[in-house]
Amino acid sequence: MAKRQSVKSEAKSAHHNGTDLKAPKGKLGVMIPGMGAVATTFVAGVEAVRKGLAKPIGSLTQMGTIRLGKRTEGRSPRVKEFVPLAGLDDLVFTGWDIFEDDMYTAAAKAGVLERHLLDQVKPFLGSIKPRTAVFDHNYVKNLDGPNVKKGKNKMDLAEQVRADIREFKKTSGATRLITIWCGSTESFITPTAAHETVKSLEKAMTQNDENIAPSMIYAYASLMEGVPFANGAPNLTVDIPAMHELSRRNQAPICGKDFKTGQTLIKTILAPGFKARMIGLNGWFSTNILGNRDGEVLDDPGSFKTKEESKLSVLEHILQPELYPELYGNFTHKVRINYYPPRGDNKEGWDNIDIFGWLGYPMQIKVDFLCRDSILAAPLVLDLVLFLDLAQRTAELQGIGIQEWLSFYFKSPMTAPGLYPEHDLFIQLMKLKNTLRHLKGEELITHLGLEYYD
Numbered sequence: 001m002a003k004r005q006s007v008k009s010e011a012k013s014a015h016h017n018g019t020d021l022k023a024p025k026g027k028l029g030v031m032i033p034g035m036g037a038v039a040t041t042f043v044a045g046v047e048a049v050r051k052g053l054a055k056p057i058g059s060l061t062q063m064g065t066i067r068l069g070k071r072t073e074g075r076s077p078r079v080k081e082f083v084p085l086a087g088l089d090d091l092v093f094t095g096w097d098i099f100e101d102d103m104y105t106a107a108a109k110a111g112v113l114e115r116h117l118l119d120q121v122k123p124f125l126g127s128i129k130p131r132t133a134v135f136d137h138n139y140v141k142n143l144d145g146p147n148v149k150k151g152k153n154k155m156d157l158a159e160q161v162r163a164d165i166r167e168f169k170k171t172s173g174a175t176r177l178i179t180i181w182c183g184s185t186e187s188f189i190t191p192t193a194a195h196e197t198v199k200s201l202e203k204a205m206t207q208n209d210e211n212i213a214p215s216m217i218y219a220y221a222s223l224m225e226g227v228p229f230a231n232g233a234p235n236l237t238v239d240i241p242a243m244h245e246l247s248r249r250n251q252a253p254i255c256g257k258d259f260k261t262g263q264t265l266i267k268t269i270l271a272p273g274f275k276a277r278m279i280g281l282n283g284w285f286s287t288n289i290l291g292n293r294d295g296e297v298l299d300d301p302g303s304f305k306t307k308e309e310s311k312l313s314v315l316e317h318i319l320q321p322e323l324y325p326e327l328y329g330n331f332t333h334k335v336r337i338n339y340y341p342p343r344g345d346n347k348e349g350w351d352n353i354d355i356f357g358w359l360g361y362p363m364q365i366k367v368d369f370l371c372r373d374s375i376l377a378a379p380l381v382l383d384l385v386l387f388l389d390l391a392q393r394t395a396e397l398q399g400i401g402i403q404e405w406l407s408f409y410f411k412s413p414m415t416a417p418g419l420y421p422e423h424d425l426f427i428q429l430m431k432l433k434n435t436l437r438h439l440k441g442e443e444l445i446t447h448l449g450l451e452y453y454d
């Protein structure tokens, strides 16, 4: 099934005329389960940019350009001028959280943005109050909060979220909606029979099956309302067959998992470089200290396991040990996260990389990245919101379910069943930009370039 779809779209690319891309009309409602550090940094940032107080650095949709045609043509429009994306002024926001803090208070507590900046967007942020959350302490052991929905079963909770969605659409006047999960990392689970089909999922929700995580309830509610869903955390959430089915059926695109920021971003920049030069790898030890609430949640082994799986898969896929056994057949990869409160959101990530070159001579690289987690994540949230909205307005993308072209933003990109994910940041970027070119009927860029020497 998936194979047939991809063949169809490849054939189309040759004579696609880009006419199905419609300009957006009206407001775009952004709904965020989890109004913590990432969500508040994103929303405060959008408002600061709208007010001309700061620039949307790190956002491909706002800052990026896309080359079209030959290098000699000099055509490189901004991404946001090339495809019809919603403007920042069109965005309206809501969210859910287990704590009652409005977005100004939550942002102040998260401690990412300076008080001086926050105070300039205070009325706006203060006006966004969290709706009551769907929460299960078993899925996030290190948190508990008062702002939680009660219901007779998980289906009942989903109905309440659906009611929230409809209410927000009505009161905000939004013409389209997007949901993006910025909630805590949930405990590790693997797909079960309950996750197989929409029918089994619904039955499991009605029976209060323990395998249905809160994030799945938001996702189910969104997709049932025809609302696209992006997953910024490593939880399973929409990466199960039942959600793929629902996404396609209701033409509500999905993508995930786990925003690619910080250490993994650097890993997916460096590893393709080693492979490109056929430099071998003996080991990669990654350790982090962070002190925000995310760090506190990840201090629980269940949540850490979910994150660890997401962080570990990257190198295997990029380096392809099965193709290069002498270079990558036997490397050790360790990832550690330590909760260390004094650091707050300003994480420090160390990498010790043991590589080897010509004749097997060993070398080392040390990376010490003093990063700001939410500063790296916020522009990704913005791009995902705008691109998912584009996907839903685009005939060729709206019914395909998983938006693999958005892999660029994720540590564990979702793919069609049986397909391995692309982790190399540069392949991901090419995939994203070629998708935009394809949608607009522009020639795909292969970087062949022989034509310049005819």
Ligand SMILES: NC(=O)c1ccc[n+]([C@@H]2O[C@H](COP(=O)([O-])OP(=O)(O)OC[C@H]3O[C@@H](n4cnc5c(N)ncnc54)[C@H](O)[C@@H]3O)[C@@H](O)[C@H]2O)c1
Pocket (backbone or CB within 6 Å): 033, 034, 035, 036, 037, 038, 039, 096, 097, 098, 099, 110, 133, 134, 135, 136, 140, 143, 145, 181, 182, 183, 184, 185, 186, 214, 215, 232, 233, 234, 258, 259, 260, 261, 262, 292, 293, 294, 297, 373, 374, 376, 377
């Ligand atoms: N910042 C990054 O660089 C980055 C990168 C990749 C992934 N992530 C993921 O993004 C998510 C958010 O990160 P953060 O730093 O903002 O964390 P955070 O702890 O500051 O915010 C998460 C919020 O989600 C709320 N929450 C938890 N369960 C909920 C539920 N069921 N319903 C509604 N709200 C719920 C918590 O109360 C909290 O306010 C985490 O899962 C994190 O692992 C962050």
